[in-house]
Amino acid sequence: MRYDIPYAAPGQVIGLLGGSFDPAHEGHAHITREALKRFGLDAVWWLVSPGNPLKTRGPAPMAARIEQAQAVINHPQVTVTGIEERLGTRYTAQTIAALQALYPRARFVWLMGADNLAQFHMWQDWKRIAETVPMGILARPGQRISARMSRAATLYAPYRILGRNSQLLAQAHAPAWCFVNVPMKDVSSSAIRASGAWSA
Ligand SMILES: Nc1ncnc2c1ncn2[C@@H]1O[C@H](COP(=O)(O)OP(=O)(O)OP(=O)(O)O)[C@@H](O)[C@H]1O
Numbered sequence: 001m002r003y004d005i006p007y008a009a010p011g012q013v014i015g016l017l018g019g020s021f022d023p024a025h026e027g028h029a030h031i032t033r034e035a036l037k038r039f040g041l042d043a044v045w046w047l048v049s050p051g052n053p054l055k056t057r058g059p060a061p062m063a064a065r066i067e068q069a070q071a072v073i074n075h076p077q078v079t080v081t082g083i084e085e086r087l088g089t090r091y092t093a094q095t096i097a098a099l100q101a102l103y104p105r106a107r108f109v110w111l112m113g114a115d116n117l118a119q120f121h122m123w124q125d126w127k128r129i130a131e132t133v134p135m136g137i138l139a140r141p142g143q144r145i146s147a148r149m150s151r152a153a154t155l156y157a158p159y160r161i162l163g164r165n166s167q168l169l170a171q172a173h174a175p176a177w178c179f180v181n182v183p184m185k186d187v188s189s190s191a192i193r194a195s196g197a198w199s200a
């Protein structure tokens with residue numbers, strides 16, 4: 001199951017939400033439902049990461065995270081996948097290149113919370129990512145200002161699509177990004193781990 005290759009119909013627009021999902025929570029589910037609506041996506045794939053390259057702490061085992069994530073998001077348009085492990089990619093730029101080769105007729109949109117936009121310039125080949133796929137950014141408590149002031153937001157300011165035009169993002173040519181001010185949920189995996197409620 002965890003090595004399944006998700007199906008994508010030709011021309012489908014697929015949002016990719018990469019994450020450690022250690023564990024998945026209502027914040028992930030909420031931004032996914034908002035992204036489907038606000039960006040007019042056909043589907044969202046949760047890419048359960050073998051391990052965030054910027055995090056020193058290794059996550060819980062992949063199979064446990066996938067199983068828990070599937071229980072959290074029970075939505076007909078959402079697929080939880082461990083495809084990065086199968087592709088052997090850990091860095092997002094590599095994952096996107098591999099997915100585009102595997103699904104040449106699909107259209108991908110990279111999704112992330114505002115905290116990740118704030119750090120985006122530390123990712124490997126971040127400019128290549130921004131110039132390859134449109135990016136949908138979802139508000140996160142305490143992160144809206146740091147995201148808007150970030151290096152990536154500044155560099156790509158001319159390519160920003162305003163939130164009220166979010167439906168244009170998926171068909172836009174990269175670089176293109178859109179920050180949507182969705183209602184926010186103050187939930188995080190680290191808080192859940194700290195509470196002791198997740199031990200895989
Ligand atoms: N409550 C939230 N609001 C908005 N975006 C979120 C929220 N929780 C997670 N995200 C986004 O979902 C993606 C995956 O997040 P991740 O799996 O790292 O969860 P997390 O709660 O941020 O974990 P941790 O607390 O361990 O850093 C990231 O792009 C992150 O910004």
Ligand SMILES: O=C(O)c1ccc[n+]([C@@H]2O[C@H](COP(=O)([O-])O)[C@@H](O)[C@H]2O)c1
Pocket residue numbers: 017018019020021047049051052053054055090091092093116122123124
């Ligand atoms: O490619 C990179 O350099 C890179 C650096 C940090 C994070 N990422 C990706 O960002 C996504 C969110 O990671 P995380 O751990 O914050 O859930 C996940 O798909 C990671 O693989 C990617």
